[in-house]
Amino acid sequence: MTVLATFFWGWLLGAALLGFCMGWIAVVHRAQGVSKVWMRWLALLAVALIAASFARIVPGRFGYWLDLFLIMFALYLVGCAIGSWLRDWVVSRSKPAS
Amino acid sequence: MHGLFKWSSKWWPGVIPLVVLWGLAAWSSTATVEADLAARSNAALKDTVLDKRRISVDGRDVTFAANAFSEDGRLSAVASVEVVPGVRLVNDETRLVPEAKPFVWSAERDVVRVTLGGNAPLPASKSKLTEAAKAGLGGVEVADQMALARGAPPRFDTAALLLLDQIGKLKEGKITLTDNKVNLAGMARELGGREAVAAALKNLPDGYSIAANDIKAPPYVFQAYKDPVAVTLTLTGYVPDNNVHAALVAAAGRKFFSEKVVDNLKASIGAPSGFAAAVVPALGALSRLSTGTLVVSDREVKLSGDALYDAAAGQIRDGLGKDFPQGWQYKAEVTVKPAAAPVDPTVCQQLFSEILSKGKIRFESGKADIVPDSAGLLDRLIETAMRCPNATIEVAGHTDSDGEEAANQALSERRAQAVVDYLVRAGLPANRFTPIGYGSTQPLAGNESEDGKAQNRRIEFVVK
Numbered sequence: 001m002t003v004l005a006t007f008f009w010g011w012l013l014g015a016a017l018l019g020f021c022m023g024w025i026a027v028v029h030r031a032q033g034v035s036k037v038w039m040r041w042l043a044l045l046a047v048a049l050i051a052a053s054f055a056r057i058v059p060g061r062f063g064y065w066l067d068l069f070l071i072m073f074a075l076y077l078v079g080c081a082i083g084s085w086l087r088d089w090v091v092s093r094s095k096p097a098s
Numbered sequence: 099m100h101g102l103f104k105w106s107s108k109w110w111p112g113v114i115p116l117v118v119l120w121g122l123a124a125w126s127s128t129a130t131v132e133a134d135l136a137a138r139s140n141a142a143l144k145d146t147v148l149d150k151r152r153i154s155v156d157g158r159d160v161t162f163a164a165n166a167f168s169e170d171g172r173l174s175a176v177a178s179v180e181v182v183p184g185v186r187l188v189n190d191e192t193r194l195v196p197e198a199k200p201f202v203w204s205a206e207r208d209v210v211r212v213t214l215g216g217n218a219p220l221p222a223s224k225s226k227l228t229e230a231a232k233a234g235l236g237g238v239e240v241a242d243q244m245a246l247a248r249g250a251p252p253r254f255d256t257a258a259l260l261l262l263d264q265i266g267k268l269k270e271g272k273i274t275l276t277d278n279k280v281n282l283a284g285m286a287r288e289l290g291g292r293e294a295v296a297a298a299l300k301n302l303p304d305g306y307s308i309a310a311n312d313i314k315a316p317p318y319v320f321q322a323y324k325d326p327v328a329v330t331l332t333l334t335g336y337v338p339d340n341n342v343h344a345a346l347v348a349a350a351g352r353k354f355f356s357e358k359v360v361d362n363l364k365a366s367i368g369a370p371s372g373f374a375a376a377v378v379p380a381l382g383a384l385s386r387l388s389t390g391t392l393v394v395s396d397r398e399v400k401l402s403g404d405a406l407y408d409a410a411a412g413q414i415r416d417g418l419g420k421d422f423p424q425g426w427q428y429k430a431e432v433t434v435k436p437a438a439a440p441v442d443p444t445v446c447q448q449l450f451s452e453i454l455s456k457g458k459i460r461f462e463s464g465k466a467d468i469v470p471d472s473a474g475l476l477d478r479l480i481e482t483a484m485r486c487p488n489a490t491i492e493v494a495g496h497t498d499s500d501g502e503e504a505a506n507q508a509l510s511e512r513r514a515q516a517v518v519d520y521l522v523r524a525g526l527p528a529n530r531f532t533p534i535g536y537g538s539t540q541p542l543a544g545n546e547s548e549d550g551k552a553q554n555r556r557i558e559f560v561v562k
Contacts, residue, residue, distance in 0.1 A: 007131070007184075011123040015116060022112030026105045033107030056187055063186060064131065064157030065124045072123065076116050077109075084105040 008068075015072040019079020026080065027087040046073075128157065135160060135184055142178045147171065147220060149195055149246045158184060163191035167220060167248060198247035203258055205231070205265045206272040207284070211239035212265060216274070219250035223258070230259055234266050251278045253303040264298055267291045271313060279309040286315050289336060289366040315368050320377060320394040322350070322384055324357065324403070331384075332360040335394070338369035349378050352471040353385040355457025370397045372423030379421040380428075383414050385474035388435045397426045404435035406481040409525045438485055443561045446486035450559035453478050459517060459557045466512035468520060476517075479559065480524045492532045492560040493517050498551035499538040511535030517557055532562075 034042070049070060052058055058066050132155040139153050139160055149165040162179050166172035172192050180188050203216040212231055218224035224244050231240045251257075254275075261273045261280065268291070271284010280302065286292040292315045299308055320335040331354045337343045343363055350359045373394075380399050384392045390403020401418070405411035411432045419428035441449075457475045461468055468476070483491065495510035495517075514533035522528045543550035 007134075008123065008127060011119065011127070014119055018112055018116055018119065019109075022109050023105065026108040029108050031108055031111070033104075034110050035107075039107065059187075060156035060159050061128060062157070063159065064128065065120075067158070067186075068124055068127075069120050072116060072120050073113075076112065080106070080109045080112065081102060084102060084109075088101055088105075 011068075012072060012075050016075040016079040019076035019081075020083040021079075022076075023080035023083025023085075024087045025083075027084050027091060131158065131184070132156070135182065138182045139179050139185065142182050143175060146175045146178065147222070148175060148192075149221060153179075158186035159189060160185050160187070161189040161191060163193075165193055165195040165246070167195050167246075169194065195246050195248050197249040199249055200277045201247065201249045201251060201254075202274065202276050203244070203254070204272060204274040205262055207238075207265050207268050207270050209270065211241050213241045213243055214262075215243045216245070217247035217250070218244045218258075219246070219248065219254055221246065223255045226255065227258055227262060230262055231265075234263060252305065256303050257306050260298065260302060264295045267295050268313065269316065275306075276309070278306045280306060281310045281312075282308070283310070283312040284314070286313055289316060289318060289368040291315070293367065317395045318366075318369050318373075320363075320373075320392075322381060322392040324354070324384055324387060324390050326389045329357050330360050331357040332362065334362045335364070336366040336369065337363045338367070338373055339365055342369075342374045345374060346377060346381070349471075350381055353382050353474055355475050370426075372426065376422050376426050379418060379470075382470055382473060383418045383430075386410055386414055386477045387432070390432075398429065399426060400429045400431070402431040403433075405432050406435055406477045407437075407484060407524065408434055409523075410434075410477050410480075438481065440487065441485050443486050443489035446482060446489055446491075447559075447561040449482045449485075450479065450491075450561070453482065454557070454559065458555075461513055461516070464509070466509065466516045468516055476520055476524075480521055480526065483521065483526055483530075483559075486561070487530075489561045490530050490532065492534055492562055493521075494558040494560055495533070495535045496540055496542075496554055496556050496558065497538050498554040499541070499545040500551065503537055507535055507537035509535075510537050513557065 049066065053063075053066055053070055056063065135155045135158060136153055139155070139162070143151065147167055148171075149167070151164040152162075154161045160179055160182075162176065164175060166175060172194060176188060176190050176192060179185065198217045201217055203218065204214070206213045206215065212235055214227060214231060218227060224242070224246065227244070228240060228242045257278075258275060261275060264282070265271070265273055267287055268284045269287040271282065274281040280299065282295065286295065292313045295313055296311065299311070302308075318336055320337065321333070323332045325332065331350055333346070333350065337346060343365060346363070347359060347361055376397075376399060377394055380392050380394065380401060383401055384390050384403070386405060387403035388406055390401065393400045399418075399422070401414070405414055411434045414432050415430045418430065422428060453475065457472075459468060459472045459475060493514045495512075495514035497506040497510050499506070511533065512535070514535050518528070518531045518533045521531055538545070538554065541550075541554045542556070543553040545551055545554060
């Protein structure tokens, strides 16, 4: 993993920035959110993919692509969380001022 | 925390560009990752001795196939690939190098090349043997057809290098090492090579033994060529030692009275038994030919050339083999030289004098027996006598003044008679020759010195 991170830091940084932007937007976005049921299913899918990655049952290139996706997705989520939290902090600071 | 959960339900639109980004990353990086991991795996195996190593990378999974030379080596090779950073899985397709039983190694030499075959225990010893063959054989093509196998006997390299050294001493042949038994076959390059190989094989490492040594020595060749134009006798080839060498050259000097002896002989071991006893009479037969070649190869004597007259050809063909030691073979291809043109009796006299000035008919000391060394000279005299068929010839015997005059007279007469008998046996009519003995009454030189006496002991041919 460490080797992958050093090798592809550009792509991973891209995923994290994408997540940051999405998180930044999400706080004030008025779009329909994903339902709780869907969230559960998606979480289950994520757990299944992570389990498959750790068990190394996906062979060859597909295994590599799965690992790559999971890392990028994890960084995306981290970026989203940071982006949303920062935006919320900025929004809540500006409100009392107005 | 609640807020984070609330916001996360709205994070999904970013997944679409994320998937696009992922696709781009996968598309551009896969080949790079695979090449990088292959290079790292090969680097990790750099110091491991393996045969037929093959590494292929699929994603981050390394398929590693190789032949290892021991189980420990195989396991450590797999382990060293597994710990290469970035490698996810190792598909282990390694095997042990097959074990050869019996373990056979061979070196074969033919006209153009040396072929190394059979098995070698390690790539290092394989290349060491190939390099040693190239260095030791100087310019001969070396073909390496050795396979790798386990199961070599201990100290294999030392034994194989020693045997490789021996292949240089062969003209052609094959040396095979089967486990620790050595088989040799072929022909030595030089005389003495067979013995040198046998001596070197005594240095084989402990535990190695010789199962069969069928190396043959090259033929032991002696040649003599009588050249009537250059008036030389050329001796080439081998003689057993310096004593035989000197004896042969001395015999050639006596038998070839007018030719200069060119001595190109070399001493070498390996002569067949009875060499000198066969070669000396064979040289005598050659001396009777006008032009001819004598080839002695091992125990086979071949004489070819032109005799001076018919009876001589018959004598040479039939007579020589009888003198040879047991086991020797004799082949004569003797033809007769075309008869020379007849000449006047006066020319005949000149020719006789000329021949007898170069050499003398010799007899056993105090007897009337002509020595075999004079056969060549007598043949020349007979040939000359045939050229003047109408001349009558006085064969005159002379002695020195030692001993009683009556005895000398009788000896000179008997010697003259012996010469006439010889001429008649050669086919000349007896009535053309008159044997006369002069005892010591007509000396050519003073009888005080040995040199003078030797000049006075003589046979003269006088045309009447």
